[in-house]
Amino acid sequence: MRRSCRWSMPVAAALCFVSTYARAGQIDPGLQEILDGAPADQVFSVIAFLNEQVDLTAATRQMDVERATLQRRHEHVIVSLQGVADTTQGAVRAFLQQGVADGGVRSFEAVWIRNLFIVEATKATIIELAAHPDVDRVYFDYEIELIKPMPVVDAPNHGDEEVPQAPEIGLVAIRAPxxxxxxxxxxxxxxxxxxxxxxxxxxxxxxxxxxxxxxxxxxxxxxxxxxxxxxxxxxxxxxxxxxxxxxxxxxxxxxxxxxxxxxxxxxxxxxxxxxxxxxxxxxxxxxxxxxxxxxxxxxxxxxxxxxxxxxxxxxxxxxxxxxxxxxxxxxxxxxxxxxxxxxxxxxxxxxxxxxxxxxxxxxxxxxxxxxxxxxxxxxxxxxxxxxxxxxxxxxxxxxxxxxxxxxxxxxxxxxxxxxxxxxxxxxxxxxxxxxxxxxxxxxxxxxxxxxxxxxxxxxxxxxxxxxxxxxxxxxxxxxxxxxxxxxxxxANDPYACCFGDGSCSDVLPQDCRAAGGKSRFGYECGQISCPQPGACCFDDGTCDDILEANCTAPGSDWSEGDCGSVDCPQPGACCFDDGTCQMLGPVACENAGGEFSGHGISCDDAGCPQPGACCVTDDECRILGPDACRAAGGSFKGHDTTCTNACPCDKIAKLKAKCNDSGNVKVVVKIVDDSMNGERITVDVRGTRVVTGVLGNKAKLIAGPFSGPVPVRVVDPDCTNTVTAQCP
The missing domain is CATH 3.40.50.200 (Peptidase S8/S53 domain)
Known part of the structure; x- marks a missing residue:
């Protein structure tokens, strides 16, 4: 039978440790790659994690403090997991039930061990599911396999395998008998x-x-x-x-x-x-x-x-x-x-x-x-x-x-x-x-x-x-x-417990864990030497005297001694795509999407590259950084460049089209300078595309015969200006 989280129990505050992620739902990159190019009605099996999850570390810590029995630990954890699922899955369940009725969801199953749903649904429904405000992330339901045994090569001669081996040699090796x-x-x-x-x-x-x-x-x-x-x-x-x-x-x-x-x-x-x-x-x-x-x-x-x-x-x-x-x-x-x-x-x-x-x-x-x-x-x-x-x-x-x-x-x-x-x-x-x-x-x-x-x-x-x-x-x-x-x-006797400051105390193992220490079973403090703290330099240039095992923050570095005896590397200029700069450590800079210039280098000395012309289309220019330009699908023309004549259509100074008495249209494309000399452009003359070369700062062509109005436009580069020639 299922049990909801027992909020009315005396330890209710400790029963359901919940972590909530603020971000909106996302599709895992591996799943996105699978979905890309698939038709909207193709069915996939996915796993949708919800935002709210039990903080198992906090739950375990609470049980250590209580010196909980194994039964108490089990009850505490399972009630917490089931309680969070019971109280937070309703909206997503309703969405999936509606999907079943609409045909977008083939099947789904609610899971409480980590607050998620296993779902078979169409691509279109999966995209909607990922956008649900209660969903954290959606993953593809990949295959798994056992680790297949290796062939037994050159095995020792064990004689008749039907003769009982009591005990097996592996059991003797680990001293089980x-x-x-x-x-x-x-x-x-x-x-x-x-x-x-x-x-x-x-x-x-x-x-x-x-x-x-x-x-x-x-x-x-x-x-x-x-x-x-x-x-x-x-x-x-x-x-x-x-x-x-x-x-x-x-x-x-x-x-x-x-x-x-x-x-x-x-x-x-x-x-x-x-x-x-x-x-x-x-x-x-x-x-x-x-x-x-x-x-x-x-x-x-x-x-x-x-x-x-x-x-x-x-x-x-x-x-x-x-x-x-x-x-x-x-x-x-x-x-x-x-x-x-x-x-x-x-x-x-x-x-x-x-x-x-x-x-x-x-x-x-x-x-x-x-x-x-x-x-x-x-x-x-x-x-x-x-x-x-x-x-x-x-x-x-x-x-x-x-x-x-x-x-x-x-x-x-x-x-x-x-x-x-x-x-x-x-x-x-x-x-x-x-x-x-x-x-x-x-x-x-x-x-x-x-x-x-x-x-x-x-x-x-x-x-x-x-x-x-x-x-x-x-x-x-x-x-x-x-x-x-x-x-x-x-193990229920007092043993040496090593703490983060290098000190030692003979205490019960469960009390050692609750106090943040590490037990050394079978030993008293007089028989061992506990690890001593050292200087831990962090990414932001600060320092703390802690154990090497605890110096695990991204970008941290541990050394013997204390913080007073070491010089931790200091933050430096972190240049961003938009030309701005912040003083950060290298890891923080990388996580923020910047480029680290070096420890101790100021933003004034870094000279961060500035944005430049980005041709989003042949006919549109914006001032962006290179990453933003690529994200917009554009072509970056260089740092500090302007939009003046930066994009292909900007270089076309004039487009002229004139029809002669025979109905042939003469087209002249005038370029602002000779930067396109030798390049080829394509002109659309009333639906007929004609490729011609640029000589100097002009491109010329003749097409026809036509009658009536003939619209003319440069299509490669893709420019918006259109002129019309009037033919007899």
Missing amino acids: EVWAMGIDGSGVLVSNMDTGVDGNHPALRDRWAGVADSRYQGHPEWAYFDPFGGRHDFPRDQNGHGTHTMGTVTGGPPGDQIGVAPGAFWIAAAPIDRGGGIPRTVADAILSFQWLADPDGNPNTNWDVPATNSNSWGVTTGHGYPPCDQTFWSYIDACEAAGIFVTFSAGNEGSSGLRRPADRATTDYNCNAVAAIDANNPNWPIASFSSRGPTNCTPDGRQAIKPDIGAPGVDVRSSLPGGGYGRLSGTSMASPHINGVAALMRQANPNISVDDMKQVMYETAVDLGNPGEDNSYGWGMVDAFEAVSRVLN
């Missing part, structure tokens, strides 16, 4: 994946599907399996095999083979990716899947049905229509994680070509959790050749950041396949389910630990591989389930 020996195997934890589906009859998985393993699902299999493609939510199935393999790595176990990291966990699944025979599915299916995962039973007051973890072995590339740093999926991931779901993505199998989206995101230390593939069959644990490498520029200021975040076994991984069998696949698709399983073990060890704290502990306890520290191949290294779980077992 050592965690099981502690009595922690994922019991009581619900895991999930978003993939091609799962074979619910597989012996390693069937007893763990929540739809049959948990009596609370009785009569409601749709709470445990979501099929946006076929609408068959009654029982999990998988015609592809990819989703069955990845889920097996998360939680597969007896009576099947020991293939899963968290064999005690129950699972649910969404199946929006590459359904049946490689049929590509759309962003719309993924959006609906994220929404389902955030609240499977439709009741925000319950969270037993909400998975603790979710792995995604899919991604998109530029070839799918998504440029680097595309933000399409960011907000859905943020909503799920704000509600308490640990979300992880495979980095991609593109090697040095870079990460897929959204795994390339690095807007914080924790978003988005991207997983590399490591060969656990080799005792040296080399990074897989296909595993996507960093860096990424998807940061708040566009600077490079290290990606991926962490590694896991992803080469020759044995797991479940549809039909009850097992098989080996390679890819980062096989690596991210290991992270899913480790997160499940951590959540059992500490049920209310936050998503960001789970990631931090995972990174801190990883086995460092490759270059010392974090690197663009392994991230922080191979995940270590035993160390991660051991660290969070006591």
